[in-house]
Each structure stands twice: as structure tokens, then as C-alpha cells.
Amino acid sequence: MNKRAGIGFYIFLVIFVFLVMFPFIWVFLTSIKPVGEIFTSFRWFTTNPTLDSYDAALTNRPLMRYMLNSFVVSSVTTVLSVGCAAFAAYAVTRLPIKGKGLFLGVVLAASMFPQVAVISPIFNIVTELGLRNSYTGLVIPYMTISLPLSIWILSTFFQKIPFELEESAKLDGASPFQTFRKIILPLATPGIFTTAILVFIAAWNEYLFALTINSDDEWRTVPVGISMYQSEYSVPWGDISAATVIVTIPIVVLVLIFQRRIVSGLTSGSVKE
Amino acid sequence: MKKFHFSEKQLGYLMILPSIILVVLVTLWPVAQSFYNSLFDYRLNDPTRSERMLSANMDLERYVDNYFYIDGQLDNLEGSAVGDDIATIKQARETIEGFHSELASDSEINAKMEQIDEMLMNFEPVSDTDLKYSKLDNDFAEDYRAALISISEDLQEMAATTDNDELAQNYEQASSLLEATSTNILESNFIGFSNYVKYFKDSRMWQSLANTMIFTIASVAVELVLGLAIALLINRAFSGRGIVRASVLIPWAIPTAVAAMMWGFLYDGQTGIVAHYFNEWNLIPDSSWLLSTSTGGMFSIIFADVWKTTPYMALLLLAGLQTIPNSLYEASDVDGANKFQQFFKITLPLLKSAILVALLFRTLDAFRVFDLIYVLTGGGPANATESISIYAYITLFSQQNFGEGSVLSVIVFLSVALISFIYVRLIGSDLFAGRTK
Numbered sequence: 001m002n003k004r005a006g007i008g009f010y011i012f013l014v015i016f017v018f019l020v021m022f023p024f025i026w027v028f029l030t031s032i033k034p035v036g037e038i039f040t041s042f043r044w045f046t047t048n049p050t051l052d053s054y055d056a057a058l059t060n061r062p063l064m065r066y067m068l069n070s071f072v073v074s075s076v077t078t079v080l081s082v083g084c085a086a087f088a089a090y091a092v093t094r095l096p097i098k099g100k101g102l103f104l105g106v107v108l109a110a111s112m113f114p115q116v117a118v119i120s121p122i123f124n125i126v127t128e129l130g131l132r133n134s135y136t137g138l139v140i141p142y143m144t145i146s147l148p149l150s151i152w153i154l155s156t157f158f159q160k161i162p163f164e165l166e167e168s169a170k171l172d173g174a175s176p177f178q179t180f181r182k183i184i185l186p187l188a189t190p191g192i193f194t195t196a197i198l199v200f201i202a203a204w205n206e207y208l209f210a211l212t213i214n215s216d217d218e219w220r221t222v223p224v225g226i227s228m229y230q231s232e233y234s235v236p237w238g239d240i241s242a243a244t245v246i247v248t249i250p251i252v253v254l255v256l257i258f259q260r261r262i263v264s265g266l267t268s269g270s271v272k273e
Numbered sequence: 274m275k276k277f278h279f280s281e282k283q284l285g286y287l288m289i290l291p292s293i294i295l296v297v298l299v300t301l302w303p304v305a306q307s308f309y310n311s312l313f314d315y316r317l318n319d320p321t322r323s324e325r326m327l328s329a330n331m332d333l334e335r336y337v338d339n340y341f342y343i344d345g346q347l348d349n350l351e352g353s354a355v356g357d358d359i360a361t362i363k364q365a366r367e368t369i370e371g372f373h374s375e376l377a378s379d380s381e382i383n384a385k386m387e388q389i390d391e392m393l394m395n396f397e398p399v400s401d402t403d404l405k406y407s408k409l410d411n412d413f414a415e416d417y418r419a420a421l422i423s424i425s426e427d428l429q430e431m432a433a434t435t436d437n438d439e440l441a442q443n444y445e446q447a448s449s450l451l452e453a454t455s456t457n458i459l460e461s462n463f464i465g466f467s468n469y470v471k472y473f474k475d476s477r478m479w480q481s482l483a484n485t486m487i488f489t490i491a492s493v494a495v496e497l498v499l500g501l502a503i504a505l506l507i508n509r510a511f512s513g514r515g516i517v518r519a520s521v522l523i524p525w526a527i528p529t530a531v532a533a534m535m536w537g538f539l540y541d542g543q544t545g546i547v548a549h550y551f552n553e554w555n556l557i558p559d560s561s562w563l564l565s566t567s568t569g570g571m572f573s574i575i576f577a578d579v580w581k582t583t584p585y586m587a588l589l590l591l592a593g594l595q596t597i598p599n600s601l602y603e604a605s606d607v608d609g610a611n612k613f614q615q616f617f618k619i620t621l622p623l624l625k626s627a628i629l630v631a632l633l634f635r636t637l638d639a640f641r642v643f644d645l646i647y648v649l650t651g652g653g654p655a656n657a658t659e660s661i662s663i664y665a666y667i668t669l670f671s672q673q674n675f676g677e678g679s680v681l682s683v684i685v686f687l688s689v690a691l692i693s694f695i696y697v698r699l700i701g702s703d704l705f706a707g708r709t710k
């Protein structure tokens with residue numbers, strides 16, 4: 001559809017973007033208000049902007065430690081999960097193995113499993129292995145959560161790579177693994193990159209496992225850490241809004257840089273081409 | 274020397290192996306375990322039920338320790354008791370000795386007890402569970418336990434009837450020792466489907482299931498309609514696509530827990546701007562309505578979820594819309610079809626599979642909802658927004674009741690399986706199309 005966009009359309013767009021972004025705008029405006037003003041008025045703009053809330057957010061709780069934990073766990077998960085998934089996707093799309101349909105079916109089914117149905121046995125396993133409050137304890141479940149998604153998206157990307165290239169490589173005497181490493185991987189780099197971003201975001205956002213397995217404050221990830229800002233008796237909205245702004249910035253940067261890739265990753269597999 | 278190469282087939286199996294191991298170990302096996310756990314009265318915070326036991330067991334460490342004192346105490350009582358009590362105590366002593374020697378007649382158990390005895394003498398802890406616990410015959414365990422309890426009660430009675438304070442105290446002491454010993458005999462905590470029966474009658478379970486369904490149906494329906502409307506509107510050429518795309522992606526990309534904290538602030542009865550404006554515009558009865566009433570709580574979580582996931586829905590549907598060839602619309606224009614006819618006869622039928630796939634993913638996600646509710650309302654007020662996942666989590670980890678919590682986990686699992694099954698039947702083989710050849 002090549003409808004031309006008129007002025008009414010642009011007004012609609014501005015309102016739409018404003019409504020979607022409103023929570024962020026308001027939280028940002030709150031984060032630079034003096035704490036007293038947050039509780040007394042609904043004025044949008046403060047006349048005395050201050051960074052006190054940021055200072056408090058960083059000193060009252062180890063927010064930077066949470067960010068570090070999230071970063072390490074998400075990065076390691078991304079590398080391992082995309083690695084495993086690239087192997088599996090190549091085998092499923094290109095190699096003559098039996099039971100591909102069954103394998104993909106099980107993987108897809110596994111992605112639908114509710115996390116609450118696996119959390120207690122995983123908690124027992126992780127406790128027995130002494131992996132509570134560690135990075136490894138989170139990376140293992142996260143890899144499994146993200147694996148189905150990765151295999152699914154990567155096999156869509158691999159499918160699009162022309163077969164001719166591999167066949168000529170084969171004729172030139174390349175082994176199957178060489179074909180994978182030298183032909184498929186370089187060609188699939190954009191797809192792998194897209195998958196990696198989605199896995200990273202999924203691992204960064206995970207809550208249930210992080211809450212259960214890493215219960216020490218020192219090992220908490222961002223989502224769990226931030227939900228601990230509120231206590232039973234007081235809700236420090238100034239700290240919370242400042243902390244929210246701080247943890248949202250990396251995501252905003254990631255989205256701004258990679259938005260095209262994210263969209264292509266999200267929509268691959270849901271649309272027949 | 275020629276380098277060794279795998280054949281294509283071998284390489285293929287080798288390449289899917291890591292994924293298979295992970296999926297089996299961290300997804301399939303745990304689900305099986307959850308189901309197995311749900312058949313036991315299994316509680317982490319109760320030492321007599323903290324293991325899953327198909328048959329009766331003896332906590333040998335504590336038994337050996339207790340038994341060491343039993344003989345001495347009963348002997349002492351026999352010496353100081355008066356009248357008929359002497360005979361009763363003698364009888365009791367013989368009974369216990371009889372049971373104990375029957376227990377020790379098993380050479381394996383006897384060896385274990387001797388080893389533990391030695392460790393206890395040296396004040397060493399017994400941490401090896403194989404050594405600490407020993408399986409018992411169910412009938413023997415029940416008889417021994419019943420005997421210990423009945424003797425303990427007899428002693429209690431003697432303590433109440435005697436006038437001698439010191440003797441009464443000794444009776445009491447022996448009685449509580451025997452009672453403690455009886456708890457060292459652990460009965461099997463396999464209870465079959467009793468946990469399921471319990472939850473079948475549990476109104477909180479039904480309420481949480483209903484809450485989950487209300488949340489799922491309402492949020493997914495609103496997201497579908499809004500998402501489709503947005504996708505149709507922005508499916509055209511305009512400048513500033515990047516900004517629109519980024520602004521719809523950011524809510525999707527931030528952690529749900531962070532979004533929940535933000536909305537908690539916006540909904541707050543005192544400081545929340547959304548509550549404030551909604552109240553000023555007379556949309557809600559008063560500004561604390563959003564988080565302190567059950568309808569308000571449910572509305573709040575649905576509204577926050579719609580805000581967070583409608584963009585995602587719109588993106589999926591937009592991608593679907595862009596695959597519909599323009600020529601179809603041009604041809605129908607020539608035939609004189611109006612916009613409604615075009616929407617219902619061209620757009621919707623061709624978008625069907627994209628819609629179903631988007632609905633499948635969204636329905637499953639919404640049904641499993643945890644973080645949003647856990648952080649925003651905690652399931653309150655008065656469990657009005659408690660989803661089945663939250664109920665399961667609270668039972669598992671706040672009450673440490675892994676047996677009953679697993680029942681709720683299994684219920685979530687079965688519901689999700691049912692939903693997937695229905696959708697996969699509707700979508701059919703399209704889902705796999707083009708991936709296996």
C-alpha cells in the first residue's frame with residue numbers, strides 16, 4: 001500500500017509516539033526533581049533541577065554491581081547460546097540427519113514451557129552443584145531459555161543462503177565443517193548478529209530465575225535489583241526513577257543502533273516469505 | 274597424513290548434540306521432576322519431609338544418638354518407680370529392645386549404626402546422606418513408631434499421677450525422649466494424587482486460574498486490535514519511520530520488572546501522574562482506585578501489559594502486511610471494492626497465519642505472566658491479581674512447599690500445553706514450512 005502520508009497522519013504519529021514514550025518522559029522529569037517536590041506537586045517541569053536522586057540511587061543500592069552482573073551473565077549467555085544454536089541450525093537446514101522435524105518440534109515445545117514449571121527442580125540442581133549466587137548458575141538456565149529462539153531464527157537465516165556456494169565448496173574438496181566455518185558462517189553473520197541481540201535482551205530482562213537463584217544482593221541482576229528498591233515502609237520514588245533512567249539508557253542505545261536488525265529478528269519465522 | 278574428517282551425517286548429529294543435551298537436562302528433565310515432586314508431601318523446611326521417600330526411612334544419626342540415652346533413662350526409672358509402674362516400664366524396655374535388635378539384625382543397618390556411633394563419639398557431623406538415612410520396611414517402621422509413641426504416652430500418664438516431683442520430672446524427660454525418637458522414623462511421604470485433589474477443591478487456585486485467564490484474554494485481545502490498527506496505519510511511506518520504530522521497540526526491550534516499577538510509580542495513589550489525571554478526568558472514582566481495589570488492580574496490570582507489548586504485536590503484524598502484494602488491492606480497486614471489503618476479503622485472510630503466530634506467542638507469554646504482577650501488585654490487593662504462576666511461586670519458595678507448589682507448576686504446564694495444542698492445530702504445518710527440507 002503506497003498511501004501518501006498527510007498532515008493528519010503526522011499529528012497522529014506525534015500523539016502516538018508521545019503516549020508510548022510518556023512513562024519514560026515522566027520518569028526522567030521526576031528523576032531530576034528535588035525529592036520534596038515529587039511528593040507535593042504534579043508540575044511537569046521543576047525549577048530547580050538536581051542530580052541528588054541519581055546520587056542516592058547509586059549509593060543506597062549497588063546499582064553498578066547489578067549492571068555488571070547483568071552484563072556478564074547476558075554476554076556469556078549470548079555467546080554460548082548463539083554458538084550452540086548456530087551448530088544446530090546448520091545441522092537442521094543443511095546436513096542429512098534423521099529426525100529433524102522431531103528435533104525442531106521438541107525445541108519449539110521447550111520454548112513454550114512455562115518457567116515456573118521447571119524452576120523448582122532447577123533450583124534443586126543448582127543448589128546441589130553449589131552454583132547459587134554465581135554467574136554460572138544463571139547462565140545455564142538462560143542458555144536453555146534462549147536456545148529455542150536462537151535455533152528458530154538462525155535456521156530461517158541459514159535457509160536463505162544459496163545452496164550453490166556450498167556445493168562448489170564441496171566440489172573443491174572442503175569438509176562439511178570447513179564449509180560451515182568458511183562459507184555459511186561469514187554469510188550468516190547478519191543473522192547471527194540479529195539473534196545475538198535478541199538473546200542478549202532476553203537474558204538481560206529475565207526475572208524469575210534471577211530472583212530465585214541469585215538471592216544475595218551482590219549477585220542480583222538489574223531487574224531483580226531494581227525491584228528491591230521499594231521496601232515495606234517507604235517507596236523512594238526519587239531513587240527509583242533515577243535508577244530506572246540509568247538502567248534504561250543502555251537498552252535505548254542498543255535499540256537505536258540496532259533497530260532494523262531487531263525488527264528483522266522478531267519478524268523472521270512469524271511471516272512466510 | 275590425511276586429516277580425519279567427520280562425514281556429513283556424523284557432523285550433523287554432533288552439531289545438534291549440545292542443544293539436545295541442554296534442552297533435555299534443563300527443560301524436559303525438570304518438568305518430569307516437577308511432576309514427580311507433585312506426588313509427594315515434600316517440604317524443604319520440614320526435616321521429616323525434606324526428602325522424597327517412596328518407602329519408610331530411619332534418620333540413623335539422630336536415632337543412634339537418642340537410643341544411647343533411652344536404655345539408661347528407662348533403667349533409672351525402673352529403679353525409682355513404684356507399684357505397677359515398674360512392670361510397665363520393664364515391659365516397655367523389652368519392647369524397645371526387641372525392635373532395636375530387629376533393626377540391628379539387618380547387617381547393613383547394623384554396620385551403619387556402628388559407624389555413626391563412632392562418628393558421634395568423636396563429635397563428627399554425619400553429612401553423607403547414604404549413611405545418615407536407611408530404608409525400612411513400611412510395616413516395621415509403623416509398628417516401631419506406634420510403640421514408641423504409646424510408651425511415651427504411658428510415661429506421660431505416670432508423670433501426671435505420681436506425687437514425687439523428681440520422679441515426675443524423670444518420667445517427663447523419658448517421655449519426650451521417646452517422642453523425639455519416634456520422629457526419627459520417617460514415614461514415606463509419597464501421597465499420590467492427594468495434592469491434586471486438594472488443589473482441585475482450593476478456591477484460591479481457581480481464582481488465580483480465573484485471574485490468569487481474564488488477564489490473558491483481555492490483554493491479548495486489546496493488543497491484537499490496537500496492534501492491527503497501528504500496523505494498518507503505519508503501513509505506508511512516511512518520513513520518520515526510524516523514530517516510530519525505535520519508540521515502539523523501547524517498551525518491548527526494557528525489562529518487565531523495570532516497566533512494572535515505572536507503572537507502579539505512575540499508578541501510585543499519592544504521587545502517580547496517571548492516577549492523578551485519570552481521577553481529574555473522572556475516569557476512576559478516586560486516585561487510589563488503581564492499586565487498592567481488585568478491579569483497579571486487574572485494570573492496572575492489563576493496561577501496563579498493553580503498553581509494553583502492543584508495539585511488539587504491531588511489528589509482527591506490520592511484517593505480515595508487507596508481504597501482501599499491492600496488486601491485489603489495485604485489482605480490487607478496479608472492481609470497485611470499498612476499504613471495508615478490502616480489509617475483510619484481502620487483508621484479514623492473507624494475514625491469518627501471521628495473526629495466529631503472533632497470538633500463539635502472546636497468549637503463551639500472557640498465560641505465564643509473572644514479573645509484571647509480582648513487581649507491580651505482588652498479586653494483591655487480597656489476591657485479586659494473583660496469577661497461577663505467582664501462586665505457584667509463593668507456594669514453592671515462600672512456603673518452601675515443593676510438593677504442593679509442583680502441583681501448581683504442573684497445572685500451569687498442562688494449561689500451556691493445551692493452549693499450544695489448540696493453536697498448533699489451527700496454524701497447522703505452516704509453522705514448520707521451509708525449515709526442514
